[in-house]
Amino acid sequence: MNNTINNNFVGYDYKTITTDSESVSMYLDGFTNFGWIVDDNIQTNNINGKVTLKFKRDRKILNKTELTRLQRHFEACMLELSALERxxxxxxxAWSLVVGFVGTAFIAGSVFAVTNDPPHILLTILFGIPGCLGWLLPYFVYKSRIVKKTAMVNPHIEQKYDEIYGICEKGNKLLKN
Structure with missing residues (x-):
């Protein structure tokens, strides 16, 4: 039985990233363009929607400084992308909470008017109607604001994706040199 042992030593840099489960594929794809490989010795764990990824990279990789600079730019873009999504x-x-709080204030006014001695029924009705609307409208306010904000933010998100792809492409070209 002939066992050959490879005596070529390889030192590694290690990196750990914790991210949302939606961003895992982007990080896996992106980091391979900067010379990182997934560390198979450690499994990823999913806690509260967060995933921890472990990577390693040869310490003596060519163009390490430029790859590290591109990688930091990539990470910054990913954080910006996450902030845009949030x-x-x-x-x-925020808008739906404000509407709900205003509705609650009107309901409180209505309750105070009805518990007054003597009760002010007309005032109770006048405060009760906008109070009920203030409790019913937040759902619709939320949905309409999501649609408006999505239409506003999506072009920026697409622009950020294009920037990320450009960074990854530059990193990949440096790896092939």
Missing amino acids: SKASDAT
Whole structure:
């Protein structure tokens, strides 16, 4: 039995990234363009929608400085992309909460009017109607704000994807040199 042992030592850099499960494929595809390979010794764990990825790369890779610069630009673009995606819902949530709080204030006014001695029924009705609307409208406000914000943000998201693809392409070309 002839076992050959490869005596060529390879030192590795290691990198760990925790991201949303929706971004895993982008990180896996992107980091391969900067010389990183998935570390097979460690499995990814999915906790609360977050995934931890482990990578390794040869320490003596050619063009390491430029690849690292491109990789940092890639990571910054991915963070911006994530922030743009979150901004869709955060704007809509803020608007619907404001409408709900205003509705709650009107309901509180209605309750105070009815519990007054003597009760002010007309005031209760006047405060109750906008209060009920303030509790019914947040869903529709949320949906309409999501549509508006998505239409506003999607061109920026597409632009960011194009930038990411350009960065990955440059990294891939450096690896092939």
